[in-house]
Amino acid sequence: MQWVVEARSLTKTLDGRMVLENVTITVPPGTIHAVAGANGAGKTTLLRIFAGLYDASAGECRVLAERMHTGATALRQRVHLVAADLTLPRGMTVAEYARYASLLYERWDPERWRRLREALELPLRRPLRHLSYGMQMQLRLALALSARPEVLLLDEPTVGLDPVVRRQFLQLLLEEAAASGVTIVVASHQLDELERMADHLTVLYRGRVVVTGSLDELKQSLVRLTVRGLRALPDALAGHPGVWTWSPARVGLTVMVRAQAAGDVTAALRTAGAEQIVEEQDIPLDELFRLWMEREGYRRDTVALASRGDV
Ligand SMILES: Nc1ncnc2c1ncn2[C@@H]1O[C@H](COP(=O)(O)OP(=O)(O)OP(=O)(O)O)[C@@H](O)[C@H]1O
Incomplete structure (x- = not known):
């Protein structure tokens, strides 16, 4: 099998702390692979390695059959990361930024951009600093899809979207994925969304893989x-x-x-x-997730917000 994303025994140390440990994940072409995990489990770090923004400390990361690393600039034309913490040029308008992206990305598809900006009602003349958080995420996705990536990495793509937009956003993503055959790796805490869209799932806990495999098989x-x-x-x-x-x-x-x-x-x-x-059978993913986490010893006791005497 020719994997589109292949991590073998990946380890990443940040600030002297091991945040990913011996992670092995393989993603087949044209599939949607979900990455779930508790806060701080290493999801963002993993996607950043897949995107070539970080180098792994040890192990191997291959994307589209090439070694992914921070110097792999040609490969990064084919792999896009959508994440809220990647800053946008606040002074540009939507139209200016799209023009900039069209020059930057060799595979830019103007027709796809037109369709997406119309579907998402993106305000062309508005400066990016005046876009709401949700609009910024929609813009990021529209730009990424217009660049016709072969691999799309999504880090918490629907945080901050209202329920109506969230639904539209996911629908659009699934339609685009089906039409273009793009391979998607999506990290999220929204287990219901992951359950609806993903073929495969990896659950991380403290930088280690707890389970990985076909979502149907894991659920069964x-x-x-x-x-x-x-x-x-x-x-x-x-x-x-x-x-x-x-x-x-x-x-x-x-x-x-x-x-x-x-x-x-x-x-x-x-x-x-x-x-x-x-x-x-067919236990909901959020329940399975809780069981997997508990098995790893992850428990959070309810914090008493009202201190003694306050209530
Ligand atoms: N630049 C950094 N320097 C040091 N530690 C970092 C750095 N970036 C992340 N970490 C630590 O690495 C661990 C994994 O972080 P990461 O952001 O990858 O987790 P995550 O699963 O995406 O978390 P969340 O669900 O809370 O967004 C965390 O303990 C975090 O504090």
Whole structure:
């Protein structure tokens, strides 16, 4: 398989701290690969390495079958990063900036730019400093798509967009992706959006890969058993490799189980006295994400905002 983006044992140290550790990810052509993870997990750093803005400290990063690094200027014509923290020239108008981009990018498509700016209603004569945050993100995306990249890297693309624009933005992105065959890597905390658009998913935690693979396969990897008639996991299942987690529920207990072990675990629960077991597949991504994070030891206790005596 010729991967479009290929990271092998990638490590990145920033300020003496390892922010990516031994990350291996492969992205096939024309697919959408989602990157999720807790705050500070290393998503932005990873995309910056893919975009050639950072060099990896160790390991290999190949994009479009070439080594990506900060000196790979020709390759960067074919790979675009859309991110809110990349500054825009505040003094230029939308039209001026688009003209500048058209000169900068060899594959610029004026017809595509016209369609996108009309669809997104971008105000051509407005200076960039007067664009709202959401409009700036839309402008970034429109410019990136107009440059006809082969790889599009999106870092939190829908933050700050209202729900109507967010929907339109995603729709447009999916249509453009289908029409152009661009390969997309998107980092986001919006798991519902990732679930709708992505083919593959990588979850990072503290710079390491927790899970990576086809989204469908990852979603099918766990099932939920809702068990009546038991209040705790039977001893026979303690330490069972097929049991992911369990917790008491209103009517009994909930057990998250690896799909391949569901039959064995169900049989053991029945032997231990379970009265009724309901099996659910297709667990929503946000729930899976929470389970993966908890498994890594990621827990945030609720912070008491009101101090004693204030309420
Ligand atoms: N230039 C830098 N120098 C030192 N540390 C950095 C630098 N940039 C990022 N970091 C640290 O690297 C880690 C990963 O940051 P990164 O921005 O890649 O995470 P992220 O997953 O995108 O986070 P978030 O979801 O909060 O945006 C964080 O602990 C961050 O503080």
